[in-house]
Amino acid sequence: MNRKARILIGKVGLDGHDVGARVVARALADAGMEVIYTGLRQTPQQIVSAALEEAVDAIGISILSGAHLSLLGEVARILDQHRAADIPVVAGGIIPVEDIPALKKIGVREIFLPETPTAKIVEFFKSLISQA
Amino acid sequence: MSLDKKFKNWEKNVLDSWLKANPEKKERFKTDAGIDIERLYTPLDLESIGFDYGRDLGWPAEYPFTRGITPTMYRSNPFLVSVYSGFGRPAQCNQRYKKILDWGGVDEIAIAADLPSQMGYDSDNPMAKGEVGRVGVAIDSLRDLEIIFEDIPLNKLKRLSLLGNSLGPIALSLLIALGRKQGLQTSEFVVNLQNDVLKEYVARGTYIFPIRPAVRLTTDVVGYCARHIPHWYPVNICANHIHAAGAGSPKATAFALANGMCYINDLLNKGYQIDEIAPLLTMFLDERSDFFVAICNFRATRRLWARLMKQRLKARDPRSMALKIYAYSHGGETLLEPMNNTVRITLAALAYVLGGVQFLQNASYDEVLGTPSENAAKIAARTQQILAHELGVANTVDPLGGSYFIETLTAQIEKEIEKEFAAVEERGGAIAAIEDGYYTASISEGASRRQREFESGERVSIGVNKYRSESKIPSGAFRIDPGIEAEQVEQLRKTRQQRNSKTVRDTLEYVREVAQGEGNLVEPVLEAVSAYATVGEICDVLRQEFGEYQRREYFKSS
Numbered sequence: 001m002n003r004k005a006r007i008l009i010g011k012v013g014l015d016g017h018d019v020g021a022r023v024v025a026r027a028l029a030d031a032g033m034e035v036i037y038t039g040l041r042q043t044p045q046q047i048v049s050a051a052l053e054e055a056v057d058a059i060g061i062s063i064l065s066g067a068h069l070s071l072l073g074e075v076a077r078i079l080d081q082h083r084a085a086d087i088p089v090v091a092g093g094i095i096p097v098e099d100i101p102a103l104k105k106i107g108v109r110e111i112f113l114p115e116t117p118t119a120k121i122v123e124f125f126k127s128l129i130s131q132a
Numbered sequence: 133m134s135l136d137k138k139f140k141n142w143e144k145n146v147l148d149s150w151l152k153a154n155p156e157k158k159e160r161f162k163t164d165a166g167i168d169i170e171r172l173y174t175p176l177d178l179e180s181i182g183f184d185y186g187r188d189l190g191w192p193a194e195y196p197f198t199r200g201i202t203p204t205m206y207r208s209n210p211f212l213v214s215v216y217s218g219f220g221r222p223a224q225c226n227q228r229y230k231k232i233l234d235w236g237g238v239d240e241i242a243i244a245a246d247l248p249s250q251m252g253y254d255s256d257n258p259m260a261k262g263e264v265g266r267v268g269v270a271i272d273s274l275r276d277l278e279i280i281f282e283d284i285p286l287n288k289l290k291r292l293s294l295l296g297n298s299l300g301p302i303a304l305s306l307l308i309a310l311g312r313k314q315g316l317q318t319s320e321f322v323v324n325l326q327n328d329v330l331k332e333y334v335a336r337g338t339y340i341f342p343i344r345p346a347v348r349l350t351t352d353v354v355g356y357c358a359r360h361i362p363h364w365y366p367v368n369i370c371a372n373h374i375h376a377a378g379a380g381s382p383k384a385t386a387f388a389l390a391n392g393m394c395y396i397n398d399l400l401n402k403g404y405q406i407d408e409i410a411p412l413l414t415m416f417l418d419e420r421s422d423f424f425v426a427i428c429n430f431r432a433t434r435r436l437w438a439r440l441m442k443q444r445l446k447a448r449d450p451r452s453m454a455l456k457i458y459a460y461s462h463g464g465e466t467l468l469e470p471m472n473n474t475v476r477i478t479l480a481a482l483a484y485v486l487g488g489v490q491f492l493q494n495a496s497y498d499e500v501l502g503t504p505s506e507n508a509a510k511i512a513a514r515t516q517q518i519l520a521h522e523l524g525v526a527n528t529v530d531p532l533g534g535s536y537f538i539e540t541l542t543a544q545i546e547k548e549i550e551k552e553f554a555a556v557e558e559r560g561g562a563i564a565a566i567e568d569g570y571y572t573a574s575i576s577e578g579a580s581r582r583q584r585e586f587e588s589g590e591r592v593s594i595g596v597n598k599y600r601s602e603s604k605i606p607s608g609a610f611r612i613d614p615g616i617e618a619e620q621v622e623q624l625r626k627t628r629q630q631r632n633s634k635t636v637r638d639t640l641e642y643v644r645e646v647a648q649g650e651g652n653l654v655e656p657v658l659e660a661v662s663a664y665a666t667v668g669e670i671c672d673v674l675r676q677e678f679g680e681y682q683r684r685e686y687f688k689s690s
Contacts (some may be wrong), residue, residue, distance in 0.1 A: 014247035014263050016337020019377050019579050026580050029687035037685040040337050041251070043259070050684070066502065067262030094502070097604075114467055114500070115596060117587050 005129045008056040010038040010047040012071040013063055020092060020114075021062035027118040028060075028125060044074035051079075051087055058128050060121075063093040069102060076106045088128045092121070135176060164421040164582075165380035167544055173536035181543040188435070188543070192529045193454070196438040198431050198542070199530035200488045201454035206526035211485060212290055213237055213516045214493040216460075218244030218269035219503050220616050221623070222279035225269040228506065229284055235510055237517045240324070242293035242493060243280070244268035244503075250338045252299050252671025255620040264617040267503060272620070273666045275627045277310045286311055286321040291365075291491070293324040298340040300327040300353040302670055304366065305658040312662070324365035324458075324491075326416070327353050330391040330562055333681070334571040335373035340671065343563055345678040349653065351398045356654040358399075358408045365414055367395065368458050372418035374571070376462070378579025381419040381429050382545055386552030387562070387571055388415060389436070394562040396445065406445045410452030414491070420462045421591075423483045424541055427532060430457055430487030432546035436553075458491040459484040461515075465500045468602050469595040473497035478515050485519050486532055492516055624666070631664040639663045640673050647677040 009025045011018055018040060025035045036054045038047060051059050063071065072091060079085050091103065092112035100111050109128065112121055133141075161169040170177075192200040202209065215238050218225050232238055248260035249271040255264045264270050271277060286292055286307075296303025307323045329346040332339040339346065350367060357366040369392040375384035392413065399409050417433055419426035437455040441447040461484060463476030474497045481494055494512035496504035504512070519525050532538045556565045565571050585591035592598045639660035646656045660670050 014251055014253075014259065015267075016247075016332070017377075018337060019575075022576050023579050023583050025685075025687045026576060027583075029689050032689055035687035037687060039683045039685065041259075066266045070262035094500075096502070118583055119587070 005033045005058070005125075006054060006056040007033050007035050007125060008038065008047070008051045008054055008059045009035055010042050010050065010059060010061050011040050011063070012042055012044055012047055012061055012075065013067045014041055015064045016040050017064050018062065020064075021060075023118060024060060024062070024092065024121055027122050031122045031126070033125065033129075044071055044078050047075055048078045048082060048084070052082060052084060056087065058088045058090065058125055060090045060092065060125070063091060063095070066094070068093070068095050069099060072103055072108055073106050076108070090121075090124065090128070092116070135174070139174060139176060163425050164419070165382050165425075165548065167382075167425075167541070167548065169541075173540055175536060177536050177540040181540055183539055183543070188539070189533060193450075195442065195450070195453055196435045197454050198435045199533050201434070201456065201490070203529075205488060205529045206485075206520065207529075210520045210526060211489050211492045211516075212239045213513060213520065214240035214242055214291070214293065214491055215509060215513050216242040216244055216293075216493055217504070217509055218246075218280075219267075220265040220269060220613070221620055222269060222271075222276040225280050226282050226284070229280065231506065232509070232513070233284065233288070235513060238513055239290035240293060240491070240493075241289060242324075243271075243295075245295060246270050247338070249667060250295060250297065250299075252302075252340055252667055252675075254666050254668030255617065255624050257668055261617075264620050270616075270620045271306070271667065272624045273627050273664050274306055274309050274313070274661055275664060276623070277306055278313055281310060281314070285314055285316070287316055289321070291322045291324050293326075295326045295338075296353075297326050297329050297332050297336070297338050298346060298349070299667065299671060299674075300325060300329070300349045300366075301356075301653045301657040302661065302667055303327065304353050304356065304654060305661040306667075308361075308658055309662045318361045318364070322364060323361075324414075325353065325367065326370065327367045328370045328391065328416075330394060330566065331370045331373050331388070333566050334387075334575060335377040336370075339681050341674065341678040342681050343566060345674075346681075347394060347398055347563070349674075351395050351402065352652045352654055354395065354409055354412060355399055355402060355404055356652055357412055358404060362412060364412070365456075366412055368414050368416045369395070370416040372416045372460060374575065375418045376420065378575040378577070378582060379571075380578050381417075381425060382548035383552045383574055383578070385417060385429060385433050386549045387556060387565070387574075388417075389433075389440070389549070389553050390556040390562040390565065393440075393557075397561075406441070406447045407449040407452050410441055410445070410447055411449060414456040414458050416458045416460070418459065418462070419483070420464055420480065423479060424537065425545065426480065426483035427487040428538060428542040428545050430459075430484070430489065431530075431533075431538075431542045432549060433457070434488070435542075436546055436549060456490045457484075457488070459489045459493070461492065461494040464593060465495065465497070466593055466596050467500055468600070470497055470501060472595055473500065474511060474515070477512065478519075481515060481519055482525065485525055488530060627664055627666070635663040636660070636665045636669070640665055640669060643670060644673050644677060647674055 025037050029035045088109045090110050091108050189198045193203045245268040247263045253259045254272050294303045329350045354366045357364045369388050371384040371388035375381045419429050434455045438453040441453045461477045461481035463480040465473040496508035496512045498508040559565045642656040
């Protein structure tokens, strides 16, 4: 890789617990990626704008409040609107397993539930980027 | 022979050969925050910390309050049994609360509000989409609270709680106004607000405004209560979320104390006396990964608080020095085999009771999966009642006081908290430590360390990284009906239609006027709330006057 991979970690919706988002951001940075963390309560529009502004290679979205279906759907829609649907989106947080198929159908590449080893998340981002 | 000599003989004659055949499982036994735990504690440890009964413990209800804040503790006044609950539409929430009160023995309801309500967005705000009624009940205006508490007189409860972290004056006003609607004076019921905004910027996240006006909102509530409703609890200074986010309990307690000092200084600057405000303050303390630390943390913090109040702030009223403690029992809950969480929560609650808690709330075992189910919430409340009434746990004051281990650990934790508290003070206090990233760095470092320890197996989670027997992660989260949002928006429309819009406009202008000056915001907000101005409308005025807090962060490899 000529330039370091850039990852946007975003928090959509109103939920404010970002321990997980920060642990993942730290781990990705320690694995040699540049990580931009949006801070809390970004709208899907703000996430996509930040992703484009920061020219990221992938987006990770942390969500705990239960509004994953509507918010991740919005992110996918707005990315598509900006012809940026090629930026892969990954989600993590408290998401009932039965919602996973619906999220994958929207185009979310992977959904990481609590207790996922950090290394597994790092590996997945690495594989996403090498595919790009 | 001296005890020291006898101890060395025991090590040489008994211990050494035993260890050869029975090596210890770990090289170091330590607390979450890194304090070493010794194999054995003896009078020698008390000697080494210079233990002095009169100075370090004293008598219950007397300085420095290590043993407890009342002479008889639970023998006269059992800890208060509190249930955190709320979801969906106000009418559904009302049904749930009635059921909870039918269980018997529930003293306090802590209203769980949904995120839009906590963030000052009405249910029809685009930011609220998908969130209405999800993690708590929707509260757009006084009307919603009237429905939530229909046929539940507030004076039937020992206490009523609402978070109100970023919008303290609105939370306080809503509950004063709700009481009036029920024909109750503020003297006839008791309210508790979390109203601790500083920790929101580093741990819990429901901040709205820039830090300084936010602190003003918090202290306006404390000041108002000090002068008008001194038996209410206007702020609960939280170590809990800072600890959970990763700081570890001594740092979290120290940061919370520093946050508390920030509020106190602001109030002293506004002209309040320390003995007018300190008796109203409570702390929300926490330790989730070490049973004995949980106990000692309470004892150490009571002692430190008493000294801080007496020595530094020159408080004279013993009520200012006696710290009342609120706790939420958690214990590393897991998604796998979630029923095991009941055991973890029970043990956390037991530690808090042994530590002398005043206000106790238990997590539900399924909280990790979503909003608690009714059955899980009931088990949580029953656990507290079992601790209060069975097993003799609550029969004597400070049952572990005098233990070589407990007294040594209490002293060590106290020192650790003092050291961390001094570090924050050196930076210029709580606001400086938020702005220069010190709190966040401490929290992130701890969170990453915990994660590493968990992944390496050093931090054990039974059924997850040790003795794992299930591969599939269970679900079954409490589902919220998607129709709730539409119904709540309709209710909001009706409320707006039925109110006197001129009064609403006038009172909102009054809020703006006071926000522009330095006066206490509770009075104008109470007028607005009583006129059925919505939470979002009042917050919008404050957003226009104060602005909003925003930040983007960059992580580079360390």
